[in-house]
Amino acid sequence: MADITPDVPFSLITSAQGGIRVVAMSQAAREAGVQKNQLLPNAKSLCPALRVFEYDPAGDEAELKELTLWAIRYSPWVAANPPDGIMMDISGCAHLLGGEENMVRDIRTRLNAFGFSAAICIADTIGAAWADSRFGSNSAEIIDGTDALKRLPTAALRIEADTVEQLKKVGLKTIGTIINKPRAPLAARYGKTLTDRLDQLTGKKPESLNPIKEPPEYLVQESFVEPVLLLDQITISLENLAVTMTKKLEDEGLGARRFCLSLYRMDGDVRNIEVRTSCLSHNADHITRLMGEKLDRLSENYDTGFGIELITLGAYFTEVTNHAQISLDGKKDSGSLRDFQALIDRYVNRLGFENVGKFIPRESHIPERSEELIPISAEEKNPKDWPTFLKDLQGGTHLGRPILLLPRPEPITAIAEVPDGPPVRFEWRRLKYRIIRAEGPERLAPEWWQPADIAREPTRDYFRVEDTDGGRFWLFRRGLYEQEENPKWFMHGFFA
Amino acid sequence: MSSTAFEQLKAQVSAIEQSSLAEKDDAVFSTGSDALDRILPATVTSAGALLEVLPESYQQRSAATGATLALGARLLEAKTGPLVWCQLRDPERLHLHAPGLAAFGIDPERIIRLTVKSEQDLLWAMEEALDCAYLSGVVGVLGQEKLYDFTASRRLSLRARSSGVSALMLRSHRANGTTTADMRWMVGAGESSKMPERKAFLPRLGGAIWQLDLIKCRGANGGSFQIGWNRETLSFDLASRLAGGTSLPELPAREDKRYIG
Numbered sequence: 001m002a003d004i005t006p007d008v009p010f011s012l013i014t015s016a017q018g019g020i021r022v023v024a025m026s027q028a029a030r031e032a033g034v035q036k037n038q039l040l041p042n043a044k045s046l047c048p049a050l051r052v053f054e055y056d057p058a059g060d061e062a063e064l065k066e067l068t069l070w071a072i073r074y075s076p077w078v079a080a081n082p083p084d085g086i087m088m089d090i091s092g093c094a095h096l097l098g099g100e101e102n103m104v105r106d107i108r109t110r111l112n113a114f115g116f117s118a119a120i121c122i123a124d125t126i127g128a129a130w131a132d133s134r135f136g137s138n139s140a141e142i143i144d145g146t147d148a149l150k151r152l153p154t155a156a157l158r159i160e161a162d163t164v165e166q167l168k169k170v171g172l173k174t175i176g177t178i179i180n181k182p183r184a185p186l187a188a189r190y191g192k193t194l195t196d197r198l199d200q201l202t203g204k205k206p207e208s209l210n211p212i213k214e215p216p217e218y219l220v221q222e223s224f225v226e227p228v229l230l231l232d233q234i235t236i237s238l239e240n241l242a243v244t245m246t247k248k249l250e251d252e253g254l255g256a257r258r259f260c261l262s263l264y265r266m267d268g269d270v271r272n273i274e275v276r277t278s279c280l281s282h283n284a285d286h287i288t289r290l291m292g293e294k295l296d297r298l299s300e301n302y303d304t305g306f307g308i309e310l311i312t313l314g315a316y317f318t319e320v321t322n323h324a325q326i327s328l329d330g331k332k333d334s335g336s337l338r339d340f341q342a343l344i345d346r347y348v349n350r351l352g353f354e355n356v357g358k359f360i361p362r363e364s365h366i367p368e369r370s371e372e373l374i375p376i377s378a379e380e381k382n383p384k385d386w387p388t389f390l391k392d393l394q395g396g397t398h399l400g401r402p403i404l405l406l407p408r409p410e411p412i413t414a415i416a417e418v419p420d421g422p423p424v425r426f427e428w429r430r431l432k433y434r435i436i437r438a439e440g441p442e443r444l445a446p447e448w449w450q451p452a453d454i455a456r457e458p459t460r461d462y463f464r465v466e467d468t469d470g471g472r473f474w475l476f477r478r479g480l481y482e483q484e485e486n487p488k489w490f491m492h493g494f495f496a
Numbered sequence: 497m498s499s500t501a502f503e504q505l506k507a508q509v510s511a512i513e514q515s516s517l518a519e520k521d522d523a524v525f526s527t528g529s530d531a532l533d534r535i536l537p538a539t540v541t542s543a544g545a546l547l548e549v550l551p552e553s554y555q556q557r558s559a560a561t562g563a564t565l566a567l568g569a570r571l572l573e574a575k576t577g578p579l580v581w582c583q584l585r586d587p588e589r590l591h592l593h594a595p596g597l598a599a600f601g602i603d604p605e606r607i608i609r610l611t612v613k614s615e616q617d618l619l620w621a622m623e624e625a626l627d628c629a630y631l632s633g634v635v636g637v638l639g640q641e642k643l644y645d646f647t648a649s650r651r652l653s654l655r656a657r658s659s660g661v662s663a664l665m666l667r668s669h670r671a672n673g674t675t676t677a678d679m680r681w682m683v684g685a686g687e688s689s690k691m692p693e694r695k696a697f698l699p700r701l702g703g704a705i706w707q708l709d710l711i712k713c714r715g716a717n718g719g720s721f722q723i724g725w726n727r728e729t730l731s732f733d734l735a736s737r738l739a740g741g742t743s744l745p746e747l748p749a750r751e752d753k754r755y756i757g
Contacts, residue, residue, distance in 0.1 A: 336630060337630060339627075339628050339629065339630055340577065340578075340628055340630040340631065342628075343624060343625065343627075343628045343630075343631075344608075346624055347610060347621065347624070350617070350620075351610060351611070351612060351613075351617065351621070355585070355610060355611040355612065356608065356609075356610055357608070357609045357610075357611070358604075358605070358607070358608060358609070359592075359594035359597075359604040359605070359607060359609070361594070361595070367593065367595070370594075370595055371593065371594040371595060371604075373609060376608060386594070386595075386598040386603055386604055386605060387598060389595070389598070390595050390598040390599055393595055394599075400596070400599045401593060401595040401596040401598070401599045402558075402593055402596045403558070403561060403562060403565060403592065403593060403596040403597060403599075403600050404558055404561060404590040404591065404592065404593060404596070405590065405591060405592075405593040405596070406590060407589075407590075407591065422698060424698075431555070435698065436687075436698065436699075437688065437698055437699050437700060437701045437702075438698040438700075438701070439700050439701055464701055465701075466687075466688055466701050469555060469556075469685060470559070470684070470685030470686045470687050470688065470705070470707075471555055471556070471558065471559075471685055472558070472685070472688070472701065472704065493593060493596070494557075494558035494561075494590065495558065495562070495596075495704065496558060496559065496561065496562020496563075496565065496566070496600065496704045496725065
């Protein structure tokens, strides 16, 4: 599509009722007489030079979503309005760009630079903005009240095509003809949707939009006069933003659990970098450091392209914090728990929360099911008492538990005394071992309350053995010689 | 050079070596064994040292892991913070068994286990941990060493010195090259200590005995010892003392099988 310029007529087509029909067309094609829903042969006869492309609704939707995310730079409350619109709540945002006129101009310039033509309208209600941007003249971009909307067709009310037809039959063609009519008879005849839409247009009935991305509770931003090409420069700005942000939070006695840094590239690409902290944070250094590590990683596969023009830092999940405890002698104690939490945050953000784990005991005697590694941030209900747990696990035996375990038991070939003696020789991973000491067996069986497939596993007889080199292994025999044809031997763990 | 001048020079050198540790003279961890502590100089057992443990051969990994854990247990004893254990992500790799740690004398609750993708991440995680004085210690389990060299070990050493958190590095048996480690142990499994004989097919196992070769030790000569680990007192024992068998729990005379479920 690279050779398509604005003066080449082209349209998007799709198979529809009665053949291939036009879904959308360029300005040049429209001027040549091509219309929406026209059959392709008709369109071609009107405009022989027409170029056609397959309509791709999924691609459109994805593109719209991308663009909606980009639009967050203007306001945190932004929603996609498929198939072709974006809605923004700009309350309190316009002054940041020097007023509403400047904002419209800015949006239009940037969209045009991306290759989009846009109809933009700022109005008091969602309904009014929707109506004017789609049906109004493009010159009126900022409208006040509903007077300008009165001459628009009723279709601008976001109502069903059927309702529009019914209204047309009785001569009600514009919004102006029905806007001041009593609501009850209208609702009785045309449904409540019509009156709701009318009230939403005038602002009598509230309407809100559902933002595409959760708006941050606090947001600071920095736009660059010259687009920034190096991520190092971003790091410097990030420090400033973090300081501004944390000062703001601190002034209000708040801390946040999540921060999101967004990089807006010249070409509309938006990259979000998110960090989470385990405890409420308003420490600029900590945030900068966490973000900096993620930025370093990003730099490996991120191209700044023509440069980054804007960065924003948002804070989420803010809560009131207690001020940092300073010990009685006035010094912040070094090696504090706070440092430790900061360390864990850095680990979690770089390695992923599932890779920073702690052990908890689980109610099972089967070794691989008796422990669990859970993310360190996960809350556990019962305080654990490992010595008691171990005692319970081992019962009256003294055979101990190995320090190292194989992820899953590995089959070995073993020669053992029948019926329940320890092996005397075995081969594991193609190496032969001769046993000179042995203890056991310790019989472990799955608990009866386990799911059927686990509970029916054969019992295991564990042996602790030592080979001629002093290696100490934990082996088991699965099944019993009396009951089964061929019990199998497995290697499972290693003692120190 | 006269012998007195030489002595003076030696004193000077040792003073320089010790100076960085002088302010932390109280933070010295011991091995729990007087005999072993007498052999090891304060430079290596002070808080904030970098200690390396190597298995003698591939099969001796579990013995080396045991020795590392034993050192880790000593570190945990000396402070209240947790111990960070970093290892590479590998589905086939042996992993720590928490009940086994408890049986070894370590509270699994005080272990934070990191699983990292690469050696680079492992060294990063260790460096970060060494900045946090709250921790009791840091353990890194290296696989094939590509990045761990003199520079990398120097970075770890310096951080360990300034924070007073000791680092333990469990290396592969093929490890070579110079590092700044304060002490390097080569560990192999020895035949376990003698247990009272009983009339059975095979004799029982005794406490673990490791053949320990001190192949590097700053401020002392190397040596070779047989040591054991006492999980009750959390201390190392020189095998000669262990031979008495006093520290081992009495065993029940008869094997009692347990039937569960």
